[in-house]
Amino acid sequence: MKSIRAKIVGLVVASLTFAFSIYSVLLYINLKKIIVNNQERHLSSLAAAASQDIALWLDGRKREMSALSNSISLSDNKQSSIKAYLRIHARTNPEYEMVFYSNVRGEAFTSSDVAANIIDRAYFQKVLATGRAVVSNPVVSHQSKLPIVVIASPVKKGDFIVGVVGCAIPIDYLSQQISNVVPLYTKSVFIVQGDGTTIIHADRKLVLKHNAFKDPQVDPSLKDVVGRMISHKKGVAKYVYDNIPKYLAFTPVPGSDWSLAINVPVRDVLGQLSPVNRLIVGTPIFVVILTSILIGFLLIVFIVRPITNLRDKISMVECGDLDTQVEHVSRDEIGQLADSFNRMVKTIKYERKKIEQSEEKYRNLFENSMVGIFQTTPNGQFLSANPFLARLFGYDSPQEMMMQLSDVGQQHYADPKDRDFFRRTLEKEEVIRGFETRLLKKDGTVRWASLTARAVRDYAGELIYYEGTLEDITERKRLEQQLHKMSLTDELTGLYNRRGFISLSEQQLKIAVRTKKDMHLFFIDLDKMKRINDRLGHKEGDKALIEVAAILKEVFRGSDIIGRMGGDEFAVLVIDTTYxxxxxxxxxxxxxLYDHNRLGGRNYQLDLSMGIERYDPANPCSLDELIARADASMYKEKREKS
Structure with a gap:
């Protein structure tokens, strides 16, 4: 049996023929590219030359106005003398609509004795600001009510500007000047000013009335080109206007705020390929047809039939039939491929059995685990949850839990910010361990949980889901909170102990300094406590302390800090006080105290000695100093009683 290499030799012979047609196509593409590039360069050169010619023409007008301003500055500055200069210049340049002079207040008169005020004109303000000759954007003439371009120059006396002289040139005349330097066979030369408004165009309906940025019907490609034009860039671009694709070359006009563009329809450029198209396109088509017939026949006989058989067997494997085998007799590469396929099917069958056994072990672990196991999407939807996790949060089944919790960040977390931190950590670190947070049960009650999870990504590195385990630590948190409370609270009275009182009071002192608010410290002692213990026993003494604590809670606000400092001494820090x-x-x-003593029920009267000290945030002191002063005041009162 022949080797498949011998069969491919026949295909190579046919491919050489096919390569000829490819070469023809590439030749066509290259010729097209050359013609387009030449046309783009031609348009760019034409636009640059036209722009330079217009700039030179405008510069010549600037020099004329500068010369006229020099003549006026040398005159006696009388209005009659200035008008004489203006009339002479107007007769010399009949293309000008008018020649005018204005003082610095904008009071102007023309060569034809027309008076106007031009102080609001942008070109007038620019001349006064820069002290140089300028070319204006088109404006509407006070005299003819037609669009004109003004070229203005300052009139100086020494270093001071005393006036402005200028000429008004009709837009129509400027268009004629452009037609003299640019062949308008395409009817596609236009100029835009700095805000994108068309100021010169073959279609006069568009002059000063069309702006590509404000026209919603303009193709975005044209808006992009106009944007580059008003940014004073130059180049070549392709755009669509009135559903006609065009090439356009654009360049700024030096010495002005304008940009000039010349375009030509794409069909006119590609029309130059017409004589070559038929030969270049026709030949490859003929060659491709013959080559396709030859290649098709060879492929069917030597390759397609064996591969079709192999494809059918692969389809059977896709449908789950792992007992199928490819029968083959050839020893070529296709025969070797069939052998490899048969070995692969046997391997798949063996590996599938191992996977099924592994999945069964995982399923048992997932279903019977005593910790919560979950998978969630990055946007907060459950993909899977084991029965223990569902029971822990009060759901009858994992399916009920996954159906009711569509956004775990908002529905499952007591604080959604914890979910955001969980996500950010996984996206950055890939793994999070021992993350403690509060989660909501189905009935709204809270349980503490410790999460350990990892981010799972696909082969491209895109995040697919999070998976991890959850441990219930509610009881541990309850014990921790209980121990913390015990460390700050007096067990007998329920008030803060000395440690808790000092810790909270020191924080409050810092706040008072920052907010500039007064506080008062009450240092209180239960009188005759020793006599109560000695006569009636310590149990009765404890009752007295508890009753004093109740009186203090009744008198002072919940925001005040009340503590038992030890023995029969109490302290209260009263916040936000006045004199x-x-x-x-x-x-x-x-x-x-009087009301409690009236109630009776005991063999003694409660009596308190107290010292009161004001905390002044303007002259701060330490808590120890404040307590010492209040303690001294309390003992002073106690001595006075005795």
Whole structure:
């Protein structure tokens, strides 16, 4: 049996013929590229030359106006003398609509004795600002009400500008000058000013009335070209106007705010290929037909039939039939491919069995695990959840949990910001371990959880989903909070202990300094506490302390910090006070003490000694100093009682 290489030799012979047609196509493409490039260069050269000619013409007008301004500056500055110069210049240049002179206040008169005020004209302000001759954008003439271009120059006396002289040139005359330097066989030369408005165009309906940026019907490609033109760039571009594709060369006009463009329809450029098209296109078509017939026959006989058989077997494998085999008799490469396919099917069958066993082990682990296992998409949808996770959060099944929680960030997290942190960490680190957060159960109650997860990506590195495990740490958090509370709270009275009082008060002192608000510290001692313990026992003494704590909670606000400092001593830091606070709270405390003593039920009367000190944020002191002063005041009162 012949080798497949021998068969391919026949295909190569046919391919050589086919290559000829490819060469013809490439030749056509290259010829087209050369013609287009030559046309683009021609248009660019034409636009550059036209722009330069217009710039030279405008520069000549600037020099005329500068010469006229020099003549006027040398005159006696009388209006009659200036008008004489203007009339002479107007007769010398009949193409000008008018020649005018204005003082610095904008009071102007023309060669034909027409008076006007031009102080609002942009070109007038620009001449005064720059002190140089300028070319204006088109404006409407006060005299003829037609669009004109003004070329103006300053009139100086020494270093000071005393006036402005200029000439008004009709747009129609300027268009004629352009037609003299640019062949208008395409009828496609136009000029735009700095804001994109067309100022010269073969279609006079567009002059000063069309702006590509403001016309919603203009093709975006033309808007892009006009944008580059008003940015004073030059180049060649292709755009569409009135559904006609065109090439366009554009360049700025030196000495002005204008840009000139010349275009030509694409069909006119490609029309130069017409004589070559028939030969270049016809020959490859004929060769391709013959080559296709030859290649098709060879492919069917030597390659297509064996590959079709192999394809059918592959389709059977795709449908799950792993017992199929390819029968073959040749020893060429297709025969070797069939052998490889048969070995591959056997390997797939073996590996599938191993995967099924592995999946069964994973399924058992997933279904019976005592920790939550989950997969979620980056936007917060569950892809999978095991039964333990569903039961933990009060759902009857994983399906119910996944159906009700469409956005875990908003529906499952007590604080959605935790979900955002979880996502950012995974996107940056790929793995997160021991992330503690609060999650909501189905009934809205909160459970603490510790999450360990990783980001799963596809072969292109795109994030697909997150997968991980969840451990319930609610009980641990409850114990931690209980231990924390015990470390700051007095077990007998429920008030802050000394440690808790000092910790919170020091924070409040810092806030008072920043907010400039007064505070008062009450340092209180339960009188005759030792006598109560000695006579009635420590159990009765504890009741007295608890009752004092209740009185303090009743008198002071929830925002005030109340603490038992040890033994029979209490302290209260009253926040945001005034000069009246001390008397008001002291009276209220005495009244509450009196009311409690009236209730009776015990063999003694509660009596309190107290020291009160004001905290002045303008003259801050430490908490220890404040407590020491209040303590001294309290002992002073106690001594006075005894």
């Amino acid at each position: 009246k606070t001390e008397k008001v709270l002291k009276d209220r405390l005495q009244r509450a």
